[in-house]
Amino acid sequence: QVQLAESGGGAVQPGGSLSLSCAASGIIARIYYMGWYHQAPGKQRELVAAITNGGSTTYADPVKGRFTISRDNAKNTVYLQMNSLKPEDTGVYYCFAGYSRYDPHSWGQGTQVTVSS
Numbered sequence: 001q002v003q004l005a006e007s008g009g010g011a012v013q014p015g016g017s018l019s020l021s022c023a024a025s026g027i028i029a030r031i032y033y034m035g036w037y038h039q040a041p042g043k044q045r046e047l048v049a050a051i052t053n054g055g056s057t058t059y060a061d062p063v064k065g066r067f068t069i070s071r072d073n074a075k076n077t078v079y080l081q082m083n084s085l086k087p088e089d090t091g092v093y094y095c096f097a098g099y100s101r102y103d104p105h106s107w108g109q110g111t112q113v114t115v116s117s
Contacts (some may be wrong), residue, residue, distance in 0.1 A: 002026040002106040004095045008080075009111035017083045022095030024076040024110055033101045034071055034078040039110075040091040048093070049080060050101035056098070058101060086113045090107070 008020035024031060035058075049069040050058045057069055063083030070079040078095065093111050098104035 004108035006108040006111045021082040025093045037094045069104040
């Protein structure tokens with residue numbers, strides 16, 4: 001079993017930046033992908049960014065060029081740097097881990113990001 005502990009998030013004005021981090025513990029060998037999903041108010045959870053243990057990355061189209069995902073395998077931690085934030089980026093961001101980026105086996109508790117003027 002894998003446990004994920006998130007930190008970061010908060011409130012920021014449009015155009016601002018925030019960073020998220022997520023540390024994994026437990027059966028680390030079960031982790032290939034780590035990354036983040038976003039759930040906007042009233043909407044389904046959607047993949048934002050993912051990174052493999054080899055460093056290959058995937059981004060959703062709306063965040064390309066604004067968000068950067070990175071991973072420290074020695075610390076079992078994944079990071080999400082979010083720049084040029086927009087109001088539509090508001091919502092809960094969930095860290096995930098698993099063999100598949102579309103069907104993760106582990107989730108963090110979620111952290112709130114609010115982008116508003």
